[in-house]
């Protein structure tokens with residue numbers, strides 16, 4: 001008997017950990033922000049670390065049509081208003097990560113974006129669309145949908161998948177543990193509480209101790225309350241969201257989870273973001289041979305219609321154009337940036353008033369300010385490679401990826417001291433290991449002051465070269481993030 005038990009123990013130790021991620025986006029199929037990059041890179045990193053990591057996605061057209069080698073796992077039948085729901089499994093293109101796809105044409109097969117229609121109006125049936133994602137995740141976790149595979153851990157991302165944690169808490173089945181990751185607390189998935197009945201959750205979950213939030217129904221709260229462990233994408237943001245200033249009204253719920261909440265810093269996909277091999281770039285370079293970076297700058301200035309001045313410090317911004325991202329602060333600091341001899345290049349889209357103000361600035365300062373409204377992955381790579389400074393003046397920033405890309409491309413980040421930005425950029429005033437410029441107050445004056453410091457450093461070539469070397473030597477790898485998630489999964493499984 002004893003030998004048999006030992007064998008079983010040994011098998012359990014050596015069997016790969018099975019983890020199911022549930023998310024609404026994955027790069028390059030569907031991306032509205034950093035979430036897509038994280039999901040795309042984290043699962044391969046978990047697989048490299050020995051886990052059996054699979055992904056559950058809604059069958060949006062760009063996903064359902066791209067996942068390869070699909071086979072039907074089960075017919076789910078009518079649920080959440082969809083007459084026909086089928087669970088399929090295949091592989092993501094490029095990375096070959098195993099991916100379950102919820103084929104529910106009535107809810108998912110439509111034009112527009114994942115959360116909004118082509119005019120930016122939220123889909124009226126988003127509650128049903130994302131309840132289905134959480135519901136399928138929970139039933140897969142319980143081993144009820146795929147007879148051949150059930151996860152040890154379910155890892156739900158953002159409000160889109162958060163209901164999975166509530167469904168698992170309502171109907172505990174099997175030993176699967178839930179983890180919930182907040183990528184941005186500002187987007188909460190709020191719905192009419194009168195629609196609670198659509199979810200099929202027990203009535204007790206309608207209370208403030210459940211998913212009720214100030215008279216509404218909050219999907220984000222479902223993840224925060226009911227996941228075994230909650231993570232966010234940087235240690236700094238994990239601390240911040242427990243405070244009223246950054247908690248969007250959920251800080252009390254987060255404080256209530258105590259040490260169940262932690263931060264694990266995002267990484268950089270080192271193949272996708274590599275100035276040595278990046279096919280989008282006009283020239284290649286690295287820390288040892290940085291000359292190609294100047295060729296990238298010249299090509300970028302030419303493409304953007306900026307004056308071909310190699311010695312003008314070029315400030316770049318790649319971002320959603322919103323108040324969160326501090327675009328209004330940048331507009332306020334622009335006169336100082338121009339007075340200091342800088343150029344500004346912006347790629348992004350978002351709030352109409354900010355887009356128009358940036359376009360007006362470009363018209364007012366031809367050759368000095370250029371703006372490209374829209375989403376352009378290849379141009380983002382060229383902008384980050386060709387700029388001298390990458391701007392991330394956010395009011396709040398869960399992790400931020402563009403400053404990490406900037407570090408890797410030797411484009412020094414200028415960031416506000418919040419969330420993941422504070423965790424990843426060391427200010428120039430720090431004599432050891434400086435990698436960029438950090439400012440505190442969310443004001444144009446504080447940003448302008450940081451811009452002035454950046455220009456002064458830029459004019460000091462040896463200092464600039466040293467900072468650029470430091471920046472390019474930073475190693476924010478997905479492999480270390482994957483190890484941290486595996487340690488967390490192990491703790492959740494152990495019940496700690």
Ligand code: ADP
Nearest residue numbers: 033034319320348374375376377380400401402
């Ligand atoms: P958030 O998720 O809050 O938008 P992150 O910095 O975490 O911010 O991630 C943003 C991602 O989207 C980065 O990969 C960035 O390069 C990319 N991105 C943002 N705007 C654009 C754009 N207009 N064109 C191309 N890529 C963009």
